[in-house]
Amino acid sequence: MSDVVLPNSADDSDAGVPEKASPRGSKAILEVFLQNKLALVGVVSLIAITLFCFVGPIFYHTNQVISNLANANNPPGRGSPLGTDFVGYDELGRLMVGGQSSLEIGFSAAILAAFVGVLWGAVAGYFGGLIDSVMMRIVDALLSIPVLFVLLLMAAIIKVNQLNLTLIVAFFAWLVPARLIRGETLTLRSREYIQAVKGMGGGAWRSIFVHIIPNAIGTIVVNITFQVADAILALAALGYLGFGLPPPAANWGAMLSQGITFLYAGEWWLIYPVGVLIVLTVISLNFIGDALRDAFDVRLRRR
């Protein structure tokens, strides 16, 4: 990443956010991103995992609703390449179905959270003053409540399904983007072009939607990748604690924690494939997030 030289960016090193909206800028970002080999590994494996989960079931039919105890805990082979689990579901097919819900919840929660968080942070940062104080104290208060505690509490109160699990995860995931975007908005709103919008009679919403949010897009995208990774891990933790989606729905976290029960029985096919898939997905997202952050950060590029 050192061979992309940007002239004279030293003087604004503490001003933070650089210009990103111009086509030249986005081309440079893509270039830096593609130079990062780990990021490419991440993108390729994430695409592969997504295809495996969503396209795989079209080619590999299994019954993931009706269980068959006669086939429980079969080792790999005999028509099921990865064996069967403790109630007789085909493990390979189950990995696909479980991956679908894990990825769906992770991505939709992260995107929903980014949407709310960006709007919240931009409004708080742009208007400042009392509005900012009240809005950010609400964020602080919710951030100080431990997420896993509340996830457990909510799961104990309501009947969990995919929709409300997504909403619960999103409800705590919007706080971090809100904080980040508020910080960016604070630096952006003193820029000349925002002042110009004001001077020419443009409203607050025009500034926020046309100028501030597009300029903060780097932070938003990077944050979404990390949020998806966190959401998948949080779901795994919930599954382990016994508050995941009820069967026959499956997700990787619950599958892994059920598989671990058979650790001493030597039934490795219930543990390692799903564990490796979780780790691979989360690592890929982190690689992508890191590379995007480097690509968006002009200050790192000049080194």
Next chain:
Amino acid sequence: MIRFLLRRIGQSIAVVFLVTLATFILIHLLPGGAAKAELGVRASPAAVKAFNIANGYNRPFWDQYVFYLNQLIHGRLGYSYKLNESVSTLLRTDLPKSAYLSGLALLLTVIIAIPLGIYQALRRNKADDYLLTGFSFIGYSMPTFWLGLLLIAFFSVYLKWLPPTAPQTEGIGGAISDPKAMVLPVLTLTIVGVASFSRYMRSSAIETLAQDYIRTARAKGVTQTQLLYGHLLRNAILPIITLLGLSVPALLSGNLITESVFNYPGVGLLFWSSAETRDYPTLLALTLVVAVFTVLGNLIADIAYAMADRRVKLS
């Protein structure tokens, strides 16, 4: 400085109030209210009414909130009907245990992660940096419960070196007197901690190394050791202060997952068992306590950061 302190403390108090409001609203969100939660879903309407009157749940919302706050100020966090003990009593036995476990792990994490991150920054993009980066990525991409159980499988089942469960005694004394049983829980938390702390340390050190004063120091002929301790470490270590502040709640609430993997009776395990038995007063009180500690942790970290780095603008 004084103004900054007062402002930060004022903000923290406001946040704590909002947190109490949130937990209070959660009590009212319980299906069928607190009465059904305590007396069971099949409670008769008469019993529910009697319970509501006895506990003041028939009074106006704000009236109840003020009463709730008053209880909290007097240290009455609530009463666990399921365990038949007050939450404060439960906390008194479990908090020190959680603090002991997480404190040990945090200490080890800092001791390992700071030199590791600096080493990686100095060897940036070399083979050993890539290898260590790979390990730390795996470390924090792994579900904690899986890591813990793999450690148990290896050290307890395969090698038979260490016991698979944490000390099972009531008080903190048992945990201290049985160091062998503490190894695996502490190791699990330390691996997870080092994975993320060393990443922060590495990027912070890289950022510091690119500063002009490092180049100036090198140009003046400062020795490598002096550069490391005098310039690099002192500046690169600042983000760790924030991370430490963020770890305060974990220190006191324990780590829910690790405690349940090793069956270590601390605050985290208490919370989990309360969630399983739907012991709402305990759940809400613990949520509140941990939230207050989090606010305190953030406050302390901010103040410490401002004192450590005079360049931080106190506005």
